[in-house]
Amino acid sequence: MSRFIVGLTGGIASGKSEVTRRFEALGITVADADVAAREVVAPGSPALERIRERFGDAVLLADGSLDRAQLRAHVFGNDEERRALEAITHPAIRARVRDICETAASPYAIAAIPLLAEAGGRTAYPWLDRIVVVDAPEAVRHARLIQRDDIDAALATRMIQAQASREQRLALADDVIVNDGQPEHLQPQVEALDRIYRQLAAARAP
Ligand code: ADP
Numbered sequence: 001m002s003r004f005i006v007g008l009t010g011g012i013a014s015g016k017s018e019v020t021r022r023f024e025a026l027g028i029t030v031a032d033a034d035v036a037a038r039e040v041v042a043p044g045s046p047a048l049e050r051i052r053e054r055f056g057d058a059v060l061l062a063d064g065s066l067d068r069a070q071l072r073a074h075v076f077g078n079d080e081e082r083r084a085l086e087a088i089t090h091p092a093i094r095a096r097v098r099d100i101c102e103t104a105a106s107p108y109a110i111a112a113i114p115l116l117a118e119a120g121g122r123t124a125y126p127w128l129d130r131i132v133v134v135d136a137p138e139a140v141r142h143a144r145l146i147q148r149d150d151i152d153a154a155l156a157t158r159m160i161q162a163q164a165s166r167e168q169r170l171a172l173a174d175d176v177i178v179n180d181g182q183p184e185h186l187q188p189q190v191e192a193l194d195r196i197y198r199q200l201a202a203a204r205a206p
Pocket of ligand 1: 010012015145
């Protein structure tokens with residue numbers, strides 16, 4: 001059971017996946033909020049039932065699963081509807097990520113929360129013992145995003161601007177992993193933090 005939980009965040013295309021893969025390779029459990037977001041609305045889940053009650057059968061597909069495209073279109077640009085949806089899904093996502101971390105067999109666990117800065121930061125996640133931010137300059141993220149998602153420059157700019165600023169994210173950071181060079185430059189940073197987190201977790205254990 002992991003008593004020490006590290007929140008990991010970073011802007012789109014900052015390299016979060018690259019970094020979490022490296023922590024996993026060191027034996028650390030990573031709970032991904034994006035994965036949890038899909039799991040908590042699986043058919044039969046309490047959250048899906050509440051979504052159906054609030055938004056109607058129109059947001060379900062014929063097989064009873066969530067019609068994500070339909071729901072996304074419905075809440076897009078409508079703050080009240082978006083907040084109503086988040087009031088259902090966010091608590092469920094937070095609970096699922098926390099549960100995976102707390103029951104992990106690794107010495108500490110990582111909660112990967114891409115939208116940590118946007119979704120309330122430490123206030124929404126008071127159980128994070130530490131926060132690490134994966135950081136890269138906007139121009140670097142922009143170039144990586146265009147290549148990874150095969151999108152044009154204007155869309156990549158909009159996706160980056162729709163998120164919290166680099167400064168807002170860094171304001172949350174206890175630790176920063178800089179990803180502005182070769183991917184191999186990540187490894188020593190990950191290993192150094194892994195050593196620190198193992199020590200902090202060991203100091204925490206009863
Ligand atoms: P995130 O999970 O934060 O959105 P990814 O880990 O998917 O970001 O990285 C975005 C893209 O940039 C991916 O295609 C990834 O392979 C690439 N990438 C990540 N780090 C580097 C790096 N240091 N150098 C070159 N490409 C990188």
